[in-house]
Amino acid sequence: MDSWNAPEIASLPGKGEPLRLFDTSSQEVINPLRPEATEATLYVCGITPYDATHLGHAATMITFDLVARYWRDQGIRVRYAQNVTDVDEPLFERAERDGEDWRVLGLRETALYREDMAALGIVPPDHFVGAIETIPEIGEAVARLLETGHAYRHESGDVYYSVDSEADFGAESNYDHSTMVKFFGERGGDPDREGKRNILDPILWNAPKEGEPQWESPVGPGRPGWHIECSLIAMGYLSDSIDLQGGGTDLIFPHHEMSASHAQSLSGERPFARAYVHTGMIGLDGEKMSKSLGNLVFVSRLRADGVDPNAVRLGLLTGHYRSDRQWSDQVLAEAKQRLARWSAAVRRDTALPAGEMLCRVRQHLADDLDTPRALAAVDAWVEEVERDGGTDPSAPILARDTIAALLGIEL
Known part of the structure; x- marks a missing residue:
């Protein structure tokens, strides 16, 4: 059975700790x-x-x-x-x-x-x-x-x-x-x-x-x-x-x-x-999401409504993978806002160095896929760039490649 086309994944410098x-x-x-x-x-x-x-x-x-x-x-x-x-x-x-x-x-x-x-x-x-x-x-x-x-x-x-x-x-x-x-x-x-x-x-x-x-x-x-x-x-x-x-x-x-x-x-x-x-399981607005309740949220429907799949992925990463968590319009709206801020930061010509951010994302993912902390590490870099700018021309590229290669978010 055929699968689907693979995205290109950039090679990143260095290597993280073993995944646990x-x-x-x-x-x-x-x-x-x-x-x-x-x-x-x-x-x-x-x-x-x-x-x-x-x-x-x-x-x-x-x-x-x-x-x-x-x-x-x-x-x-x-x-x-x-x-x-x-x-x-x-x-x-x-x-x-x-x-x-x-x-x-x-x-x-x-x-x-x-x-x-x-x-x-x-x-x-x-x-x-x-x-x-x-x-x-x-x-x-x-x-x-x-x-x-x-x-x-x-x-x-x-x-x-x-x-x-x-x-x-x-x-x-x-x-x-x-x-x-x-x-x-x-x-x-x-x-x-x-x-x-x-x-x-x-x-x-x-x-x-x-x-x-x-x-x-x-x-x-x-x-x-x-x-x-x-x-x-x-x-x-x-x-x-x-x-x-x-x-x-x-x-x-x-x-x-x-x-x-x-x-x-x-x-x-x-x-x-x-x-x-x-x-863990994904709920909707405080309720269990199931076919019996008729409240399933379909990826294809979100795509048809013009929702960026990167925002969907980012919204699902905001909770730890082992936790039962909720999907809502607010989760999606916050993911869209985060995506926009990240995109603006990596599209700059120069920025603050992103090497420490790469290390922290790897560190948090290695710790039982702690995506909330991994996302927070990216947020911290973005906030510093928004506040202080930066002069490193390679930093936006490294940040973009880190977010794409490790988190699967294309900016």
């Missing part, structure tokens, strides 16, 4: 990379393309874009894969509701997602992979899990993964059992289905059902479950054990727990990821 991020599994801020690493593997869960890209998607993708940008700034080669869940129940349900083919819906929304990502300055993944593209590998993997006792066939013909077969199950999320059951039921699971060995067992392979697509596989006709696609895409395009798996906090359980367990059962490598990093 909060790992959900250990509940500690760690460096996900091995000492002296020259390569990093990053897997981020992408969209289910039944609707347009909303600000929650955007905030997540911007977060891991910052991760990849920082690593690249350190001279580390980043191998990045992202999936598109282009075959799943939400896609079928939306297509049926709207009276259109689910394939057409998926292709259209994926194309719009690409446009939104390019507009937001997101560096594309090396591998942008649809679940459908991975079905042959998924079928073979499910067959192996059946053979090794990590899976079983339900009386309906569906194939389930046995969570009791994986010794490390639960290590990624660290949730208690009642929380797992709650989230499993709310986020695509079927804890009440009879005939399962454990109420938390997730579907690996769906047997044929009327009105749903199906493919041939070593375990019979059908289609894959949700979690196994990410396991196979990450393992197939990156490694059996990766450095970082990322997504929103709503993916901690069951999705990331299940996909990690599937991968570990298939490869024997533990843990699946050295770090599991999750982003």
Whole structure:
């Protein structure tokens, strides 16, 4: 599957400290990379393309874009894969509701997602992979899990993964059992289905059902479950054990727990990821933003209304990536004002030296992507330039390149 065009990224002088991020599994801020690493593997869960890209998607993708940008700034080669869940129940349900083919819906929304990502300055993944593209590998993997006792066939013909077969199950999320059951039921699971060995067992392979697509596989006709696609895409395009798996906090359980367990059962490598990093949720005017409430803010709608995508990105960076935070007209207005002041400062012929600002932006990003402080470091330089001017002709260029390369804001 094609991704989108990559923005040009300037090389900056010097190098920052190693990037440290909060790992959900250990509940500690760690460096996900091995000492002296020259390569990093990053897997981020992408969209289910039944609707347009909303600000929650955007905030997540911007977060891991910052991760990849920082690593690249350190001279580390980043191998990045992202999936598109282009075959799943939400896609079928939306297509049926709207009276259109689910394939057409998926292709259209994926194309719009690409446009939104390019507009937001997101560096594309090396591998942008649809679940459908991975079905042959998924079928073979499910067959192996059946053979090794990590899976079983339900009386309906569906194939389930046995969570009791994986010794490390639960290590990624660290949730208690009642929380797992709650989230499993709310986020695509079927804890009440009879005939399962454990109420938390997730579907690996769906047997044929009327009105749903199906493919041939070593375990019979059908289609894959949700979690196994990410396991196979990450393992197939990156490694059996990766450095970082990322997504929103709503993916901690069951999705990331299940996909990690599937991968570990298939490869024997533990843990699946050295770090599991999750982003907070974006609300709107004090309320949760969700499709059920009908208050999603779409990136494409903002763009159509003439909003500069750099202002959208800057507005989302004003809060820490791990915090649940609010979007509002005020957030956008303040981002526009900040963008205008930054733009004016870097367009000067001369300014005060920007080397210290570069060091501070790197320092704050290295500290668990502390974007509020990184933005404040830029603000401080801009305020000094507005007050005192400066005579360094290279300073505006270095400031512009710093803001673009590390924060992804094009001025």
